[in-house]
Amino acid sequence: MRVFALYKSELRRLLLSKTLWAAVLLSCVTPLVGYAVTVYNSGMSDIYIRVPVVSAALCGSVIWAVLTMTEAGRLHRSGMGVLADAAASPRVLAVAGTLAVLTVSAATTVLCACLYLPYTASKMEYLFHAPFYIANFLVFVLPTWWGAVLLAEGIWQITRRVELTVLLFALPVCSGLGSYAQNDYFMRWLNPRIISYSDGFISWWPLRMGLYTRMIWLCFAASVWVCGLACMRRYEKNLFRSWIFGLRKCYFMALAVVFLLAGAGLWTYQPFINQEPERLSDENTIVEAPAMKTDAVRYSLRAEPLSGQIRATAEYDIRQPYTGENRLLLNPGYQIRRMTYGKTEIDFRTENDDQNGVRSTYFTLPDIPDQTLTIVYGGMPQIRRPFAAAFVDLSVDCDYIQLSGEAIAPFLNIEDEKGATLMVTIPGHLTPYTDHMPMTEWETHADGTRTWKMEQAGYGGYIRDFAAGNYTTDTFSAAGNEIHFVYGKAYEKPVKQYDIQSAVQAVFEYCTKHYGALAFAQDNIITLHQVSGMLMGGQAGGGYVEWYENVLSPMTLGDTDKGASASEVFIHEMIHQWWGGYGLQCDMSDELWSEEGLTVYATYRLVKEAYGEMYAKQYYVDEWKKAVKNQERNFYNRFPQYLDRLPETYRTELVMENNGINQYMRMPLMILKAQQLVGGEEQMDQILKKMYADRELFYEEPFTYQDFLDYCGLTAADIELDAEEEI
Amino acid sequence: MMKKIFYYELRRMMYGWMFPILLVLNGGYAWYILTTDIITGIAYTAPFSVWSYCTYLGKTLPVTVTTGLLILAGYYGKRQKQADILILAAPVTAAQHLAVRTAVAGVCYLACCLVIVAEAVIFYGGFFQYYDYAAFLLPSCLLMLSCFLFPMGMGHLLAGLHQGMAYLFAGIVFASGFAVLDQGLDLFCAGYFSGRPLGLTAGQGGEPEFFIEPVWLAARCFYILSGAVLFLGMLRHCGQKQTSDRDG
Numbered sequence: 001m002r003v004f005a006l007y008k009s010e011l012r013r014l015l016l017s018k019t020l021w022a023a024v025l026l027s028c029v030t031p032l033v034g035y036a037v038t039v040y041n042s043g044m045s046d047i048y049i050r051v052p053v054v055s056a057a058l059c060g061s062v063i064w065a066v067l068t069m070t071e072a073g074r075l076h077r078s079g080m081g082v083l084a085d086a087a088a089s090p091r092v093l094a095v096a097g098t099l100a101v102l103t104v105s106a107a108t109t110v111l112c113a114c115l116y117l118p119y120t121a122s123k124m125e126y127l128f129h130a131p132f133y134i135a136n137f138l139v140f141v142l143p144t145w146w147g148a149v150l151l152a153e154g155i156w157q158i159t160r161r162v163e164l165t166v167l168l169f170a171l172p173v174c175s176g177l178g179s180y181a182q183n184d185y186f187m188r189w190l191n192p193r194i195i196s197y198s199d200g201f202i203s204w205w206p207l208r209m210g211l212y213t214r215m216i217w218l219c220f221a222a223s224v225w226v227c228g229l230a231c232m233r234r235y236e237k238n239l240f241r242s243w244i245f246g247l248r249k250c251y252f253m254a255l256a257v258v259f260l261l262a263g264a265g266l267w268t269y270q271p272f273i274n275q276e277p278e279r280l281s282d283e284n285t286i287v288e289a290p291a292m293k294t295d296a297v298r299y300s301l302r303a304e305p306l307s308g309q310i311r312a313t314a315e316y317d318i319r320q321p322y323t324g325e326n327r328l329l330l331n332p333g334y335q336i337r338r339m340t341y342g343k344t345e346i347d348f349r350t351e352n353d354d355q356n357g358v359r360s361t362y363f364t365l366p367d368i369p370d371q372t373l374t375i376v377y378g379g380m381p382q383i384r385r386p387f388a389a390a391f392v393d394l395s396v397d398c399d400y401i402q403l404s405g406e407a408i409a410p411f412l413n414i415e416d417e418k419g420a421t422l423m424v425t426i427p428g429h430l431t432p433y434t435d436h437m438p439m440t441e442w443e444t445h446a447d448g449t450r451t452w453k454m455e456q457a458g459y460g461g462y463i464r465d466f467a468a469g470n471y472t473t474d475t476f477s478a479a480g481n482e483i484h485f486v487y488g489k490a491y492e493k494p495v496k497q498y499d500i501q502s503a504v505q506a507v508f509e510y511c512t513k514h515y516g517a518l519a520f521a522q523d524n525i526i527t528l529h530q531v532s533g534m535l536m537g538g539q540a541g542g543g544y545v546e547w548y549e550n551v552l553s554p555m556t557l558g559d560t561d562k563g564a565s566a567s568e569v570f571i572h573e574m575i576h577q578w579w580g581g582y583g584l585q586c587d588m589s590d591e592l593w594s595e596e597g598l599t600v601y602a603t604y605r606l607v608k609e610a611y612g613e614m615y616a617k618q619y620y621v622d623e624w625k626k627a628v629k630n631q632e633r634n635f636y637n638r639f640p641q642y643l644d645r646l647p648e649t650y651r652t653e654l655v656m657e658n659n660g661i662n663q664y665m666r667m668p669l670m671i672l673k674a675q676q677l678v679g680g681e682e683q684m685d686q687i688l689k690k691m692y693a694d695r696e697l698f699y700e701e702p703f704t705y706q707d708f709l710d711y712c713g714l715t716a717a718d719i720e721l722d723a724e725e726e727i
Numbered sequence: 728m729m730k731k732i733f734y735y736e737l738r739r740m741m742y743g744w745m746f747p748i749l750l751v752l753n754g755g756y757a758w759y760i761l762t763t764d765i766i767t768g769i770a771y772t773a774p775f776s777v778w779s780y781c782t783y784l785g786k787t788l789p790v791t792v793t794t795g796l797l798i799l800a801g802y803y804g805k806r807q808k809q810a811d812i813l814i815l816a817a818p819v820t821a822a823q824h825l826a827v828r829t830a831v832a833g834v835c836y837l838a839c840c841l842v843i844v845a846e847a848v849i850f851y852g853g854f855f856q857y858y859d860y861a862a863f864l865l866p867s868c869l870l871m872l873s874c875f876l877f878p879m880g881m882g883h884l885l886a887g888l889h890q891g892m893a894y895l896f897a898g899i900v901f902a903s904g905f906a907v908l909d910q911g912l913d914l915f916c917a918g919y920f921s922g923r924p925l926g927l928t929a930g931q932g933g934e935p936e937f938f939i940e941p942v943w944l945a946a947r948c949f950y951i952l953s954g955a956v957l958f959l960g961m962l963r964h965c966g967q968k969q970t971s972d973r974d975g
Binding site: 161162163164166167168170171174175177178179180630633634635636638639642645646647650 | 745748749752755756759760762763764766767768771772773774776790793794797800801854855894897898901905925929933934
């Protein structure tokens with residue numbers, strides 16, 4: 001009661017303070033800082049929600065921390081501390097004061113969200129999603145401000161010195177803002193890490209992750225705050241003596257420890273990212289046990305978007321079991337709840353051996369033929385640690401579900417002659433695709449969900465990819481192919497407005513004219529499949545092209561000055577139908593040579609034809625030269641003997657950066673040099689056309705760098721880039 | 728007498744609990760910068776190139792300068808002003824006392840700088856077996872001197888008006904350390920040293936040779952001179968104020 005009465009009076013007093021209103025005003029201005037930040041290749045949600053919210057969280061935290069420090073020392077600065085301490089317990093007074101600041105900061109968060117809502121809604125138009133917008137402020141801004149307030153108050157109570165509080169507060173601020181924490185979801189407590197947002201397929205994954213990390217830091221901040229309360233100065237004693245005195249109320253320190261352990265526990269056992277090493281492993285995860293023959297394989301999945309989890313069952317009708325130790329692989333986020341063989345319960349053990357996105361479970365089957373092995377599993381799919389900072393490729397959300405491989409079903413070494421059946425129950429408004437093929441609608445349920453079915457012929461029961469979204473499909477023809485253009489319903493307007501259909505047709509016609517007719521469309525059908533912006537890129541396979549959502553963003557389509565933009569990623573992925581696994585297969589064992597180089601070169605040529613030489617030079621050739629030049633200048637590339645001094649994280653980063661530059665920059669530059677040596681663009685087109693025509697010769701042994709040189713009649717030395725003169 | 732006061736003030740600072748904490752903070756932050764930023768090499772140069780080393784200084788000096796400013800601001804606190812009545816009675820002028828306090832803040836700043844430099848030496852020696860530091864001397868001295876004199880002069884001026892202004896200035900100086908200006912005109916120049924090599928042609932060793940640009944040198948001279956002028960102005964102002972206080 002005493003706390004509540006003091007809280008009311010503290011709140012009243014605070015509301016009369018000019019400093020508070022200055023803080024509120026400044027906090028309301030903080031999202032504007034975000035509008036000044038340039039965000040490349042991003043969607044509307046990134047520009048109008050993500051960046052303003054992160055800047056509000058960051059700048060606002062500093063403002064509220066400063067206000068807290070000012071308020072904390074107010075009584076003592078004015079010389080009223082002794083009187084106030086006589087009237088009320090200093091500890092209760094501090095608690096009431098902190099609660100008052102927390103209350104005002106919460107109200108400011110809501111005010112801030114409401115203030116920018118009309119502007120954001122008007123800018124994003126049909127892509128605006130009010131609950132998502134509000135949730136961003138509540139998840140990222142409010143807990144971050146609260147964390148800053150608790151931390152600042154706690155430190156001040158411990159030190160009782162403004163300058164020391166500033167410095168000690170600056171320490172975690174710097175560590176959260178430093179380059180070391182740049183790609184770390186957990187270290188970034190003031191400026192939350194959000195890779196990207198999707199406009200058309202709202203994803204709650206970043207908010208779940210954000211809320212989780214905010215909880216961790218709130219626990220840490222609360223621990224410092226409670227510790228500060230325990231160190232409250234009594235009877236003019238110093239810090240240590242006051243703390244000893246405060247130990248009489250030992251529950252304060254106990255509570256601080258509980259908060260600290262809770263934060264550490266949440267950090268250690270986080271459910272979002274798996275535990276595999278940062279560095280990519282060459283170790284294969286293929287199951288070594290002999291394959292078991294099966295009559296049928298059935299997978300049944302139910303998505304639970306509210307919790308971001310799936311519940312699933314896998315059933316294998318096994319003709320003859322392998323009675324040695326079997327090993328199955330599953331996404332590390334899933335737990336196997338039960339395993340039965342016929343009517344027998346099977347014991348199993350799961351190892352913490354996360355590698356390449358999977359975790360192993362071992363079990364032994366009894367020697368009884370013709371029984372059904374049933375595995376009941378479920379949980380939240382975990383994304384892979386090495387790629388966690390780059391994209392989110394596994395998520396179960398209300399508007400979008402993306403799963404692949406062992407995040408769909410366990411991988412077990414089986415021979416499924418009759419193929420696998422997949423039944424998926426998802427929210428009714430989503431349309432699912434399995435391995436980029438549409439599924440058949442099976443059943444509608446009373447709760448608004450629908451079950452879809454897919455029968456897939458023999459990949460050992462392995463389902464590569466599953467995606468479901470609020471999709472619509474346009475069908476049209478391009479260069480003799482039937483195109484199934486699958487995109488989010490939210491994008492119906494820009495698809496019509498910008499005549500995307502003609503753009504797709506232009507790409508197919510260009511490639512058909514320069515490299516030959518597309519050979520690997522499945523029944524001459526190509527599915528162009530839009531994927532969530534959370535995936536950051538695209539890919540292509542036999543008869544399908546996955547493309548990045550922001551290609552259709554009004555920002556991308558409306559900006560004619562943009563460089564090699566998202567829409568060119570779209571072109572790039574479509575060109576992979578000619579240069580890639582299902583067109584000409586390239587030997588990827590050479591660190592320099594890959595189909596990416598040919599595709600980037602072809603994209604450059606198409607862009608040059610479409611937008612002119614100046615544009616292509618500026619955004620392609622000059623960029624390649626710059627990247628290759630920097631690669632060659634890099635100290636660790638010049639002196640690889642020093643590489644072992646680098647921590648593993650940086651070494652991995654460097655290796656990945658070098659691979660990217662070699663494939664996407666150096667090789668196109670070398671092909672460009674080859675083009676000059678063979679006599680020009682026309683001659684190079686003839687060579688590329690012949691390479692594509694001969695693609696069947698390279699199904700067994702993929703097309704190598706030497707093959708390319710032979711087709712061009714050149715040697716490796718001819719097209720090697722000379723450091724300064726070429727670059 | 729001056730010497731005695733200086734040693735007294737210095738002991739008071741060194742044996743207090745604030746400076747050792749600040750020193751440890753400086754050291755910890757410097758090591759963090761070395762092992763996370765500098766180790767990768769700045770602008771593709773070696774981690775032990777002069778460019779990388781100066782970037783390191785540019786990133787760590789904001790904390791060091793803030794330390795100096797906090798020490799300085801402490802001299803303008805309410806308690807200190809109460810003690811000033813007694814100090815005025817001592818046989819040293821207010822200007823001399825100001826000089827002594829600045830010298831104490833300078834020694835503290837120097838101690839922090841020594842820790843930073845020592846860590847760099849340990850890091851370069853331990854990680855890369857690099858020991859040739861001759862080329863580091865001139866830019867280090869210019870950078871450290873300008874980063875001390877200008878903030879101290881300005882700090883004295885602002886703290887003289889109000890103690891809160893000195894804290895605000897310390898905050899601004901700290902925040903300016905994160906600026907990514909590449910012209911070499913800002914105080915700490917971390918952005919300049921990490922951006923400038925990218926526009927230069929690589930030399931014989933595969934990376935651009937370090938050189939002092941006239942603009943950068945001019946900026947350093949400006950900071951050093953204006954800091955000195957501000958400081959001398961404050962000394963003079965103190966002298967005049969003390970005379971008018973006595974006369975009044």
